[in-house]
Amino acid sequence: MDDLLRQLYQDRTNDEDTLGIIIMEKRKLLDANTDYFDVVLLVILGENKTGWEIKHYEYSEFKVAMHLVSAEQLNEWLLNSSNRRIVDWIMNGKVIFDRNEYMKEFRQVMKEFPNKERRIKIGVEFSKLIRRFTDGKSLYYEGHYLDSYNQIVHALHHLARLSIIEHGFYPEVMVWQQVKKIEPEIHKLYSELVTGTELIEKKLELLLIAIEFELMAKTKLGSAHILELMKKQEKAWTIQELKEQMLIHDYSLDLSILMEYLVHKGYVDVVKQETKGGAIYHRLYVLTER
Structure with a gap:
């Protein structure tokens, strides 16, 4: 079976965009962590690659899933905790290819x-x-x-x-x-x-x-991260300006309710700014002086 797997990933090792390859084998008869596949091959691609591609293979009832993932997508998953299986694959899977010790350094950063x-x-x-x-x-x-x-x-x-x-x-x-x-x-x-x-x-x-x-x-x-971000400028922030500073889409989705919570708890003050309408004000946010 090792020869079969080698056929699947061998070409990837010759591709300069391939940074690392990890193999994750199922640990029990029905292992949801591998989507019930016998083996998962995780192929990590360079920053100039985008997205996530999946390929499924079968040989004599032996099922293999190959995930081709860009380094950018991988980091997004880790920041969002949106694909927690990836932590298990990276930390517990077997590294079978490592270009310039990329995977060794990546694992070390995760540990630290x-x-x-x-x-x-x-x-x-x-x-x-x-x-x-x-x-x-x-x-x-x-x-x-x-x-x-x-x-x-x-x-x-x-x-x-x-x-x-x-x-x-x-x-x-x-x-x-x-x-x-x-x-x-x-x-x-x-x-x-x-x-x-x-x-x-x-x-x-x-x-x-x-x-x-x-x-x-x-x-x-x-709130340490958002409050630290707000220190970047002395003037008040619009909600759109804060949203544009968010590195993660999932973070910005709940930004409005996060700001309301921080206003309610006294960490952030609201500053009203006049609009052309006169009676209507823009709602801006500034750190509370402590």
Whole structure:
């Protein structure tokens, strides 16, 4: 079978755009981490390549998936936590080709988890946490308990990932196994939500209080990136100017509610700027003087 795999990736090693190739084999009979394929080949391409391409192969009931991923796309996944299988593939897969030790250095950077990248990821998770929590809270008070439950489950996932990143790790597929070791009190909140015997209304009521407390405790950490960004200029920011500074699309999606939260908590002040209409004002944002 090694000869078959070599046929699939051999040409890629001769391509100067190929930076590294990783092989990830399934670890159990049905392994969702490899999409139930026997082997995943991850081919990482240079910055001048874009996007993500998938190829599927089969030989005598042996299934292989090849993922051709640009370095840009790979970094976007890691920043967004939008493809957590990739962390497992990169850190635990077998490197079978490494141009100029690219993969060795990439893995080392992931292990060190640079502070700048960590702050961005924390900001992403914090903004998503606020979105899910506020949506869940609103639905709860409207009496839509099942919909609220769904949002609160997602909020807890973002809280868990934020905590994992805070401690210097990348969130993986089994995020609750990670967070149980790092912050067991957050794991307990999730466990109470999904396994508790109380009525759903009571569980949500208690969790809304608990999550709000966690939000307050992590506001300084979660908003560090956006507040640092706002220091780049002394004048007030428009929401569009802030949006254009966001490096990640998923981050900018929840920017408005993040800013409203920071205004409410006293980290950011609103500055009104007159429009041609006179009675209508532009709403700008500036750091609160502390």
